[in-house]
Amino acid sequence: MATQSYDDYREDMIGRANVADTTELRDYYRELEQFNAGALWTVANKIEPWQPQTASVPVVWRYRDLRDKVLRSTALVTPEQAGRRVIYLDNPGRHDVSAAVGWLYSGLQVMNPGELASSHRHSASALRFIMEGEGAFTNVDGHKMTLGANDFVLTPNGTWHEHGVAEGGTPCIWQDGLDIPLMNALEAGFYEVHPELQQAVTYPVDDSTLSWGNPGLRPAGAEWSKRYSPLFKYEWGATYEALHRFAKASDGSPFDGIHMDYVNPATGGPVMQTIGASIQMLRPAEHTKAHRQVGSFLYQCCKGSGYSIINGRRFDWQERDIFCVPNWTFHEHVNGSASEDACLFAFHDLPVMKALGLYREQAFGENDGHQPILDPA
Amino acid sequence: MATQSYDDYREDMIGRANVADTTELRDYYRELEQFNAGALWTVANKIEPWQPQTASVPVVWRYRDLRDKVLRSTALVTPEQAGRRVIYLDNPGRHDVSAAVGWLYSGLQVMNPGELASSHRHSASALRFIMEGEGAFTNVDGHKMTLGANDFVLTPNGTWHEHGVAEGGTPCIWQDGLDIPLMNALEAGFYEVHPELQQAVTYPVDDSTLSWGNPGLRPAGAEWSKRYSPLFKYEWGATYEALHRFAKASDGSPFDGIHMDYVNPATGGPVMQTIGASIQMLRPAEHTKAHRQVGSFLYQCCKGSGYSIINGRRFDWQERDIFCVPNWTFHEHVNGSASEDACLFAFHDLPVMKALGLYREQAFGENDGHQPILDPA
Amino acid sequence: MATQSYDDYREDMIGRANVADTTELRDYYRELEQFNAGALWTVANKIEPWQPQTASVPVVWRYRDLRDKVLRSTALVTPEQAGRRVIYLDNPGRHDVSAAVGWLYSGLQVMNPGELASSHRHSASALRFIMEGEGAFTNVDGHKMTLGANDFVLTPNGTWHEHGVAEGGTPCIWQDGLDIPLMNALEAGFYEVHPELQQAVTYPVDDSTLSWGNPGLRPAGAEWSKRYSPLFKYEWGATYEALHRFAKASDGSPFDGIHMDYVNPATGGPVMQTIGASIQMLRPAEHTKAHRQVGSFLYQCCKGSGYSIINGRRFDWQERDIFCVPNWTFHEHVNGSASEDACLFAFHDLPVMKALGLYREQAFGENDGHQPILDPA
């Protein structure tokens, strides 16, 4: 058996550790181990890298690959057995924590007409982005919402929530996004099943959007001290119209085109404390410049088609495809059509990074902001 | 000449001042006066009342009375002479400070087609509510906005602003609301005329509303640290639609019917630091209950007709009429129509009261919440 | 009887009102008056001055003048008659509102050994600064505090409070500071006498200072959501030591020497929402530079002697003297001793100005920052 090496991370630079193994040192290290200790210089350069080292890899999940498999799950397992029939996205670099990217989980959930999941709540924050089907609904703390394609829905941490599809509907598929991996990493995850399995609808249907989804206005006197948005459903119609209105007043971001954040209307801040979301429109033939950010992103194309260049590799996408951009990784987006706009929904963990004072971003400085393409995916 | 009285505010109650004048005390008081001092017990009960004593009186200003007079001002004085041609609302109890109610100023301003006022800025916060005419516009710090009836527009404290009417328009009248009296009372008012008299239009027309006036969305990455709303114009169409949407989800306030606050979308808070504004819809035949608040209110009827009962007196109003509710004064509202809704715009100083921790409200407790009417106005 | 003049405030400058009275205009103005209205251009230049116009005048109240009068009040009126035996400071420019400066009230209160005032509470924020005597105490919401010379004590708005002097003590005199005039101006003042006249002591004596008056530390897990400081008493010993510690690390402010703010340790902000306080040390022979601020100040010399130059006039002060600096008025301070330090306590309304976004300050730009002295006071 080979001798264990302790000097794998040496760097020849002042202020960095650069100690070669010797017999005496190896004895010393083994002695330290007996007391649950170690010599910092054997790991210092590893644990203090010059810049973030992401464990995630860029991936595109194509809807044409996954749709059939998602639907097939309804034949393979019952809701009672499975809890929920969801195919989750498994980043090869994050298989150990079942994450799609960074500390974010994502899955494609399917429900058939007449099905109703049991109500539960948890420390993880959750969202849905509706992909297809008619008749889907969600009940969040008694607020029932009807859901259509491209609607964006919150089920914030700590809220009782349950999903279903009306009897007269069609099979519905949506993307779930949660920060389950982050809750586990922070050892902060609690989970409860509703004592009565279902909860009552205690407000007028869609009251959240009718009350809080109005521009520049809020219910007078309404107090809202919770740390997530009182607006639970952001409808696609108003969202798409907003993109076009904003496009009349702005040249857009060099990195993201016409780019808007979904916000908590009670504060102007992110929709939830640990997950944020945004929507962007790439105008016909638009090719943005590359930048990188401290934060992990999961995108879904909700209109049009195109590609993104992530860490020098090209990833093509079309409607309903999902792809990720790992932390501190250069990325740029291209609308593949010269006549139609393309829209990308994204959710991310920027609220975590900003709450902890860790956010940074950096433009790609060379080649007029465009990465050389290493090889097509 | 009569002897000065020092015991005008006596109250026979433990903990309150109750000292009768004597010759010795009068001598003592006069001695104190020589040293810029006085005996607290001679004024204590006056300056520490049991509850707020308002100096303002309820008034209704009828548009049918004032409209002609406002228009006549354009014949009587030139813009150059007058600065602005405005008829201000002069509360009989606040004549000394030229206030419409409390520390709030209001006036009706008129401009003819082709006129353009010079640009200025001041410590007072200001707003406009458009009453009639076509072609009006405002430029706030380079953001030009076109204005239609019932649009609500901000010109926040410290912003350069100027108003005008396009050549092809019609005479335009709007209500100005400002807190000039408060600025004077706090001895905090600064005023400047723009060095070039006019300012340039440096953003796309109506960019503020296009960018910030979208439900549940904000420009991604936009930083806004100013303490007033980045949304300067709240258009009537979207506002009236919001009232009807909210009405589907809410029973409304017992005191104010369907009641929404105009907000700063970057914070969810009031539109400006010292003036807030709201819009309310009284459903057909709705008669609200009475309450009173720490704060002064100036209402404008912008749709329908009805009346309000203020401190036990009835004040009838119809479209374009303006009326005030003084501080800590009971008031309730009645829609006079059994078939049409009625809408009231209001601005107020609640942001001041809340910023200083002074806000309170109280429901009228008797007679099922309705004041007995003392006598019709 | 003379014809009323409406053109008293004309200014010959573009953007300002400049309308001469005519017969026709006078008729017009009188017509407007009948409808509770007026022409803005007749008052515009008055109500929109170029910079703040203070109503207060600088005054010094000398302790040697007032002390006897304060003590004499105990012979002239009983506590039961007077409520409290206080000589208030009456600024000649603010006689109508019984203010010492701006919207701030101040008075000198005296209590004899064994006396105990009844408990009350009010919307006004209040403070005490102890001037002389032994055995004084205050009870704020059940927190009893013992008081010595130069101790600074809060009785925040809404707290039940009562003062007394122990049987074995001596006659005690302190300065009261309140914002009673502001509460009246804002029509927000409520007043209550304690239903049982006295309140119980429900915490260990001086618990507030023992718990919250420690450097860089706070009680673990203590929640404090009130908008005033949980630290009610700031003792002179620690305060004076802090000035000397800070002096080792700082050159001091050019305008105020070694200058520290009393703060709410739970937030780092001002001690109360509407009144702030500070302490400053002028080093031997120090002569500061002049500046002016939006805010009104009431100073008490608590150590040493010297003078201040306020709006070009010199005001001498020594220990226990009180003087005011009106809003937007240039002032500079001089320590009259070449060997001893001099200390000034001050309270002010800067928290109001800052909460409403109105604070500004300006250095005196000429003569190396020193005002020419117009004439000695």
Place this chain on the structure above:
Amino acid sequence: MATQSYDDYREDMIGRANVADTTELRDYYRELEQFNAGALWTVANKIEPWQPQTASVPVVWRYRDLRDKVLRSTALVTPEQAGRRVIYLDNPGRHDVSAAVGWLYSGLQVMNPGELASSHRHSASALRFIMEGEGAFTNVDGHKMTLGANDFVLTPNGTWHEHGVAEGGTPCIWQDGLDIPLMNALEAGFYEVHPELQQAVTYPVDDSTLSWGNPGLRPAGAEWSKRYSPLFKYEWGATYEALHRFAKASDGSPFDGIHMDYVNPATGGPVMQTIGASIQMLRPAEHTKAHRQVGSFLYQCCKGSGYSIINGRRFDWQERDIFCVPNWTFHEHVNGSASEDACLFAFHDLPVMKALGLYREQAFGENDGHQPILDPA
């Protein structure tokens, strides 16, 4: 080779996943794997536990075990080779991330008289707690501080910092605490060596403590917008005195005795955004009750001796010993002396948990709050 199992986490309860492997399902799972996907029900119960599952184990690091080894490092490696001579604490459950507990790193650093480390900065927040020796100093962004035993010092994220020991001093040992593992987990860690290797001292020595370490007072007009404390050094003398002062006013916490948080005096909040710290005094013979919290803790005994019961096991400690309490783990503390007080310094990640809305705590409900002891450590 055995067939892979996919049903390891089944739970027989409504709302939880409970799917047994079948050949068909295994094929389905393998198919999903090809597309970077999986069936949620195979991992759902694992990734959504009912409550936090900590990876850390309780450990005590005894100073008598480690002190010699720390000192020996100075003979084994030079500062130039090692960067810093530090023995880090290696939790057996967190060996993969070199953490002492949770996402917190800790080590014992030694420096000899005349040594001076090179200056660097990083995204990790850092602190020191001085254990022994004379002459140590730290320079944080130009603020040089002299350090004595039990002084607590911040080197916040993003600040340039360097440590040294004066020529005339003695070998010095201190505990380093950082959140390096959290920075790596969040993929947010940046690291820089100072371009000139050393930084200048640009403020008076100890200016931070002289300016900001005063009770209830702060430098007037000092603006501080950084998200960490402007007070970098909390001296032991004042800290220990504060514990005794607080003890006069409080019965203490049932879980922690006389317990105070080190705070940022500019906000009243935690000292840094991602690491908090506290000090507690156990009175003679005090035995606290058990509770558990969402958060990881690293304690150092800085006075006296005693033991803690963590997850039912007893861990003895005396002066300079360090021990950890993992996330959501019951713990209680006992002062082993009937005559002397015992003090524990602790740092933790509660600011992270609170910033993300994840904090919870729970008292041990049985046996009068005391855990049964499973077996002595």
